[in-house]
Protein backbone atom coordinates (compact mmCIF):
# COMPACT_ATOMS: atom_id res chain seq x y z
CA UNK A 1 0.00 0.00 0.00
CA UNK A 2 2.81 2.37 0.91
CA UNK A 3 4.56 1.74 -2.39
CA UNK A 4 1.39 2.46 -4.32
CA UNK A 5 0.75 5.67 -2.46
CA UNK A 6 4.32 6.74 -2.94
CA UNK A 7 4.11 6.06 -6.66
CA UNK A 8 0.93 8.10 -6.92
CA UNK A 9 2.54 10.93 -5.06
CA UNK A 10 5.46 10.86 -7.50
CA UNK A 11 2.98 11.28 -10.31
CA UNK A 12 1.69 14.31 -8.57
CA UNK A 13 5.14 15.81 -8.31
CA UNK A 14 5.47 15.38 -12.06
CA UNK A 15 2.13 17.01 -12.55
CA UNK A 16 3.10 19.90 -10.34
CA UNK A 17 0.27 19.26 -7.94
CA UNK A 18 0.83 19.09 -4.21
CA UNK A 19 -2.46 17.51 -3.21
CA UNK A 20 -2.41 13.84 -2.42
CA UNK A 21 -5.20 11.61 -1.22
CA UNK A 22 -5.22 8.28 0.49
CA UNK A 23 -8.78 7.05 0.86
CA UNK A 24 -10.15 4.75 -1.80
CA UNK A 25 -12.50 7.37 -3.20
CA UNK A 26 -9.79 9.97 -3.33
CA UNK A 27 -7.27 7.59 -4.90
CA UNK A 28 -9.80 6.83 -7.62
CA UNK A 29 -10.28 10.51 -8.14
CA UNK A 30 -6.52 10.92 -8.20
CA UNK A 31 -6.08 8.30 -10.90
CA UNK A 32 -8.65 10.06 -13.02
CA UNK A 33 -7.08 13.43 -12.40
CA UNK A 34 -3.57 12.17 -13.11
CA UNK A 35 -4.69 10.95 -16.49
CA UNK A 36 -5.66 14.51 -17.25
CA UNK A 37 -2.52 16.03 -15.80
CA UNK A 38 0.04 13.81 -17.47
CA UNK A 39 1.53 16.65 -19.46
CA UNK A 40 4.57 18.29 -18.01
CA UNK A 41 4.27 21.76 -16.54
CA UNK A 42 4.97 24.53 -18.99
CA UNK A 43 8.29 26.12 -18.37
CA UNK A 44 8.55 29.81 -19.06
CA UNK A 45 12.03 31.04 -19.69
CA UNK A 46 12.78 34.62 -18.85
CA UNK A 47 15.74 36.69 -19.86
CA UNK A 48 18.36 37.19 -17.19
CA UNK A 49 18.18 40.57 -15.61
CA UNK A 50 20.75 42.89 -14.19
CA UNK A 51 19.57 45.52 -11.78
CA UNK A 52 21.16 47.33 -8.84
CA UNK A 53 21.82 45.29 -5.74
CA UNK A 54 18.97 44.87 -3.31
CA UNK A 55 18.88 47.16 -0.35
CA UNK A 56 17.56 44.44 1.90
CA UNK A 57 19.99 43.31 4.55
CA UNK A 58 21.29 39.81 4.30
CA UNK A 59 21.31 37.28 7.09
CA UNK A 60 25.10 37.45 7.00
CA UNK A 61 25.26 41.21 7.23
CA UNK A 62 22.64 41.60 9.87
CA UNK A 63 23.44 38.69 12.14
CA UNK A 64 26.56 40.06 13.82
CA UNK A 65 24.80 43.31 14.69
CA UNK A 66 21.89 41.63 16.40
CA UNK A 67 21.73 41.86 20.15
CA UNK A 68 21.96 38.18 21.10
CA UNK A 69 19.71 38.64 24.10
CA UNK A 70 16.96 39.99 21.88
CA UNK A 71 16.86 36.93 19.66
CA UNK A 72 14.48 34.14 20.47
CA UNK A 73 16.24 31.18 18.98
CA UNK A 74 13.95 28.39 17.96
CA UNK A 75 15.51 26.17 20.61
CA UNK A 76 14.91 28.62 23.39
CA UNK A 77 12.32 27.96 26.03
CA UNK A 78 9.47 30.35 25.29
CA UNK A 79 8.25 32.73 27.94
CA UNK A 80 6.00 31.11 30.48
CA UNK A 81 3.16 33.38 29.47
CA UNK A 82 3.33 32.37 25.83
CA UNK A 83 0.40 30.27 24.70
CA UNK A 84 1.12 26.67 23.99
CA UNK A 85 0.92 25.61 20.37
CA UNK A 86 -0.13 21.98 20.51
CA UNK A 87 1.49 19.61 18.07
CA UNK A 88 -0.61 16.47 18.33
CA UNK A 89 0.41 13.20 16.77
CA UNK A 90 -1.40 11.64 13.86
CA UNK A 91 -3.98 10.06 16.09
CA UNK A 92 -5.19 13.37 17.45
CA UNK A 93 -8.82 13.89 16.67
CA UNK A 94 -10.08 16.94 14.83
CA UNK A 95 -12.94 18.55 16.69
CA UNK A 96 -16.02 18.08 14.54
CA UNK A 97 -17.15 21.61 15.10
CA UNK A 98 -13.87 23.35 14.23
CA UNK A 99 -13.11 24.49 10.74
CA UNK A 100 -9.66 23.49 9.45
CA UNK A 101 -7.10 26.25 8.96
CA UNK A 102 -6.91 27.94 5.60
CA UNK A 103 -4.14 25.87 4.05
CA UNK A 104 -5.83 22.65 5.11
CA UNK A 105 -9.07 23.80 3.57
CA UNK A 106 -7.11 24.43 0.37
CA UNK A 107 -5.56 20.99 0.54
CA UNK A 108 -8.82 19.13 1.02
CA UNK A 109 -10.81 21.33 -1.33
CA UNK A 110 -10.22 18.82 -4.07
CA UNK A 111 -12.78 16.48 -2.57
CA UNK A 112 -14.76 18.05 0.22
CA UNK A 113 -16.98 15.00 0.66
CA UNK A 114 -14.13 12.57 1.27
CA UNK A 115 -13.68 11.72 4.92
CA UNK A 116 -10.80 13.53 6.54
CA UNK A 117 -9.03 11.04 8.78
CA UNK A 118 -7.52 12.86 11.70
CA UNK A 119 -4.88 14.98 9.94
CA UNK A 120 -2.62 16.79 12.39
CA UNK A 121 -4.17 20.10 11.45
CA UNK A 122 -2.85 22.04 14.40
CA UNK A 123 0.81 21.59 13.52
CA UNK A 124 1.84 24.99 12.21
CA UNK A 125 5.62 24.89 12.67
CA UNK A 126 7.93 22.71 10.61
CA UNK A 127 11.67 22.17 10.86
CA UNK A 128 11.47 18.98 8.81
CA UNK A 129 8.77 16.49 7.86
CA UNK A 130 8.16 12.86 8.68
CA UNK A 131 7.88 11.17 5.31
CA UNK A 132 8.09 7.53 4.23
CA UNK A 133 10.44 8.11 1.31
CA UNK A 134 13.63 10.02 0.41
CA UNK A 135 11.95 13.32 -0.33
CA UNK A 136 13.50 16.66 0.66
CA UNK A 137 12.82 20.37 0.18
CA UNK A 138 15.53 22.86 -0.66
CA UNK A 139 14.77 26.48 0.14
CA UNK A 140 16.37 29.77 -0.91
CA UNK A 141 16.02 32.87 1.27
CA UNK A 142 16.46 36.64 1.02
CA UNK A 143 15.98 37.00 -2.75
CA UNK A 144 15.15 37.44 -5.43
CA UNK A 145 18.58 38.56 -6.55
CA UNK A 146 19.26 39.77 -10.09
CA UNK A 147 22.76 38.31 -10.27
CA UNK A 148 22.22 34.87 -8.81
CA UNK A 149 18.55 33.86 -8.82
CA UNK A 150 18.21 33.60 -12.63
CA UNK A 151 21.23 31.33 -12.97
CA UNK A 152 19.99 29.27 -10.03
CA UNK A 153 16.67 28.88 -11.83
CA UNK A 154 18.58 27.60 -14.88
CA UNK A 155 20.29 24.99 -12.69
CA UNK A 156 17.01 23.88 -11.15
CA UNK A 157 15.27 23.71 -14.52
CA UNK A 158 18.06 21.59 -16.01
CA UNK A 159 17.46 19.02 -13.24
CA UNK A 160 13.66 19.36 -13.09
CA UNK A 161 13.93 20.32 -9.42
CA UNK A 162 11.24 22.37 -7.70
CA UNK A 163 12.37 24.54 -4.80
CA UNK A 164 10.85 27.03 -2.41
CA UNK A 165 11.84 30.69 -2.36
CA UNK A 166 11.34 32.72 0.83
CA UNK A 167 11.47 36.22 -0.56
CA UNK A 168 11.95 39.64 0.99
CA UNK A 169 9.14 42.00 0.07
CA UNK A 170 11.20 44.95 -0.99
CA UNK A 171 13.23 42.72 -3.30
CA UNK A 172 9.98 41.36 -4.69
CA UNK A 173 8.82 44.83 -5.74
CA UNK A 174 12.27 45.67 -7.14
CA UNK A 175 12.55 42.54 -9.28
CA UNK A 176 8.98 41.30 -9.81
CA UNK A 177 9.84 39.64 -13.12
CA UNK A 178 12.20 37.24 -11.31
CA UNK A 179 9.38 36.42 -8.90
CA UNK A 180 7.15 35.70 -11.87
CA UNK A 181 9.77 33.46 -13.43
CA UNK A 182 10.13 31.57 -10.12
CA UNK A 183 6.39 30.94 -9.97
CA UNK A 184 6.00 30.21 -13.68
CA UNK A 185 8.67 27.53 -13.49
CA UNK A 186 6.79 25.66 -10.79
CA UNK A 187 8.66 26.71 -7.68
CA UNK A 188 6.89 27.70 -4.49
CA UNK A 189 6.81 31.38 -3.54
CA UNK A 190 6.87 32.13 0.17
CA UNK A 191 7.10 35.09 2.53
CA UNK A 192 10.28 36.19 4.33
CA UNK A 193 9.02 39.58 5.61
CA UNK A 194 9.22 42.98 3.97
CA UNK A 195 12.62 44.23 5.18
CA UNK A 196 14.12 41.29 7.07
CA UNK A 197 13.79 42.61 10.61
CA UNK A 198 13.98 40.63 13.81
CA UNK A 199 10.27 39.89 14.09
CA UNK A 200 10.47 39.22 17.84
CA UNK A 201 11.33 42.89 18.32
CA UNK A 202 8.14 44.07 16.60
CA UNK A 203 4.71 44.85 17.94
CA UNK A 204 1.65 43.32 16.36
CA UNK A 205 1.00 46.20 13.95
CA UNK A 206 4.52 46.10 12.51
CA UNK A 207 4.50 42.31 12.44
CA UNK A 208 1.26 42.26 10.48
CA UNK A 209 2.54 44.92 8.10
CA UNK A 210 5.82 43.10 7.41
CA UNK A 211 4.02 39.98 6.31
CA UNK A 212 0.90 41.45 4.72
CA UNK A 213 2.83 43.87 2.48
CA UNK A 214 5.06 41.05 1.26
CA UNK A 215 2.07 38.75 0.78
CA UNK A 216 0.39 41.35 -1.40
CA UNK A 217 3.58 42.12 -3.35
CA UNK A 218 4.14 38.45 -4.19
CA UNK A 219 0.57 38.09 -5.43
CA UNK A 220 0.95 41.22 -7.54
CA UNK A 221 4.23 39.98 -9.02
CA UNK A 222 3.25 36.44 -9.91
CA UNK A 223 -0.45 35.92 -9.21
CA UNK A 224 0.18 33.26 -6.57
CA UNK A 225 -0.37 33.63 -2.84
CA UNK A 226 2.26 32.34 -0.42
CA UNK A 227 1.15 29.59 1.96
CA UNK A 228 4.09 29.83 4.33
CA UNK A 229 6.60 32.23 5.81
CA UNK A 230 10.01 31.90 7.36
CA UNK A 231 10.98 34.35 10.09
CA UNK A 232 14.31 36.12 9.48
CA UNK A 233 17.02 34.47 11.62
CA UNK A 234 14.47 31.80 12.53
CA UNK A 235 13.38 34.06 15.37
CA UNK A 236 9.68 34.21 16.16
CA UNK A 237 7.61 34.19 19.33
CA UNK A 238 5.09 31.49 20.11
CA UNK A 239 2.18 33.92 20.19
CA UNK A 240 3.46 35.54 16.98
CA UNK A 241 3.42 32.18 15.17
CA UNK A 242 -0.17 31.67 16.21
CA UNK A 243 -1.14 35.21 15.23
CA UNK A 244 0.42 34.87 11.77
CA UNK A 245 -1.28 31.53 11.24
CA UNK A 246 -4.65 32.96 12.20
CA UNK A 247 -4.26 36.09 10.05
CA UNK A 248 -2.65 34.70 6.90
CA UNK A 249 -3.06 30.94 7.23
CA UNK A 250 0.73 30.60 7.15
CA UNK A 251 2.73 27.79 8.64
CA UNK A 252 6.10 28.73 10.13
CA UNK A 253 8.84 27.06 8.13
CA UNK A 254 12.24 26.64 9.76
CA UNK A 255 14.90 24.11 8.73
CA UNK A 256 16.93 21.15 9.88
CA UNK A 257 19.87 21.55 7.49
CA UNK A 258 21.88 24.77 7.69
CA UNK A 259 25.07 24.87 5.62
CA UNK A 260 25.95 28.29 7.14
CA UNK A 261 26.29 29.63 3.62
CA UNK A 262 25.98 33.21 4.89
CA UNK A 263 29.10 32.95 7.02
CA UNK A 264 32.30 34.53 5.81
CA UNK A 265 34.64 33.55 4.36
CA UNK A 266 32.10 31.89 2.10
CA UNK A 267 33.11 28.64 0.50
CA UNK A 268 31.09 26.64 -2.03
CA UNK A 269 32.68 23.30 -1.15
CA UNK A 270 31.82 23.74 2.52
CA UNK A 271 28.23 24.53 1.60
CA UNK A 272 28.07 21.34 -0.45
CA UNK A 273 29.75 19.22 2.23
CA UNK A 274 27.49 20.47 5.04
CA UNK A 275 24.34 19.87 3.04
CA UNK A 276 25.40 16.37 2.03
CA UNK A 277 26.46 15.50 5.56
CA UNK A 278 23.21 16.51 7.21
CA UNK A 279 20.40 15.90 4.74
CA UNK A 280 18.03 13.01 5.37
CA UNK A 281 14.53 12.08 4.25
CA UNK A 282 12.11 14.86 5.06
CA UNK A 283 14.82 17.49 5.47
CA UNK A 284 14.20 21.16 4.84
CA UNK A 285 17.47 22.70 3.64
CA UNK A 286 18.19 26.38 4.30
CA UNK A 287 20.26 28.30 1.75
CA UNK A 288 20.40 31.85 0.38
CA UNK A 289 20.25 32.72 -3.31
CA UNK A 290 21.76 36.14 -2.67
CA UNK A 291 25.22 34.59 -2.28
CA UNK A 292 27.17 33.65 -5.39
CA UNK A 293 29.06 30.94 -3.52
CA UNK A 294 25.79 29.26 -2.55
CA UNK A 295 24.54 29.20 -6.12
CA UNK A 296 27.98 28.04 -7.29
CA UNK A 297 27.66 25.10 -4.91
CA UNK A 298 24.31 24.00 -6.27
CA UNK A 299 25.21 21.94 -9.37
CA UNK A 300 27.48 19.56 -7.44
CA UNK A 301 25.21 19.56 -4.39
CA UNK A 302 22.01 18.88 -6.30
CA UNK A 303 23.64 16.20 -8.45
CA UNK A 304 25.02 14.46 -5.37
CA UNK A 305 21.62 14.50 -3.65
CA UNK A 306 19.99 13.10 -6.78
CA UNK A 307 22.68 10.40 -6.96
CA UNK A 308 21.84 9.44 -3.37
CA UNK A 309 18.25 8.85 -4.41
CA UNK A 310 16.61 12.01 -3.05
CA UNK A 311 13.66 13.57 -4.78
CA UNK A 312 12.91 17.24 -4.42
CA UNK A 313 9.59 18.69 -3.37
CA UNK A 314 8.40 22.13 -2.50
CA UNK A 315 7.79 22.79 1.18
CA UNK A 316 4.03 22.54 0.63
CA UNK A 317 4.43 19.19 -1.11
CA UNK A 318 6.63 17.89 1.70
CA UNK A 319 4.12 18.97 4.35
CA UNK A 320 1.29 17.43 2.37
CA UNK A 321 3.19 14.15 2.15
CA UNK A 322 3.67 14.16 5.91
CA UNK A 323 0.00 14.84 6.53
CA UNK A 324 -1.17 12.21 4.07
CA UNK A 325 1.27 9.70 5.50
CA UNK A 326 -0.02 10.37 9.01
CA UNK A 327 -3.61 10.04 7.82
CA UNK A 328 -2.81 6.81 5.97
CA UNK A 329 -1.23 5.32 9.05
CA UNK A 330 -4.33 6.16 11.05
CA UNK A 331 -6.70 4.97 8.33
CA UNK A 332 -4.96 1.61 7.81
CA UNK A 333 -4.19 0.85 11.42
CA UNK A 334 -5.85 -2.38 12.64
CA UNK A 335 -8.83 -2.05 14.92
CA UNK A 336 -7.73 -1.78 18.52
CA UNK A 337 -7.91 -4.97 20.51
CA UNK A 338 -10.39 -4.63 23.38
CA UNK A 339 -8.51 -4.21 26.57
CA UNK A 340 -9.04 -6.62 29.38
CA UNK A 341 -10.37 -4.84 32.42
CA UNK A 342 -7.61 -3.59 34.62
CA UNK A 343 -7.56 -4.87 38.15
CA UNK A 344 -9.34 -2.64 40.51
CA UNK A 345 -6.95 -0.54 42.56
CA UNK A 346 -8.27 0.43 45.94
CA UNK A 347 -8.67 4.16 46.23
CA UNK A 348 -6.61 5.66 49.01
CA UNK A 349 -7.93 8.94 50.35
CA UNK A 350 -5.46 11.77 49.66
CA UNK A 351 -5.42 12.71 53.27
CA UNK A 352 -3.89 9.35 54.16
CA UNK A 353 -0.93 9.67 51.77
CA UNK A 354 2.38 10.87 53.12
CA UNK A 355 3.26 14.30 51.66
CA UNK A 356 6.27 13.12 49.61
CA UNK A 357 4.13 10.75 47.53
CA UNK A 358 2.13 13.62 46.10
CA UNK A 359 3.92 14.83 43.01
CA UNK A 360 4.28 18.59 42.81
CA UNK A 361 2.26 20.26 40.10
CA UNK A 362 4.27 20.50 36.89
CA UNK A 363 4.15 23.78 34.98
CA UNK A 364 2.61 23.49 31.55
CA UNK A 365 5.29 22.88 28.96
CA UNK A 366 5.25 24.93 25.83
CA UNK A 367 6.11 23.14 22.66
CA UNK A 368 9.51 24.15 21.39
CA UNK A 369 10.87 23.40 17.99
CA UNK A 370 13.80 21.08 17.65
CA UNK A 371 16.57 23.14 16.20
Ligand SMILES: [Zn+2]
Pocket residue numbers: 058059141142192196232233
Ligand atom coordinates in the same frame (compact mmCIF):
# COMPACT_ATOMS: atom_id res chain seq x y z
ZN1 LIG B 1 16.76 35.72 5.70
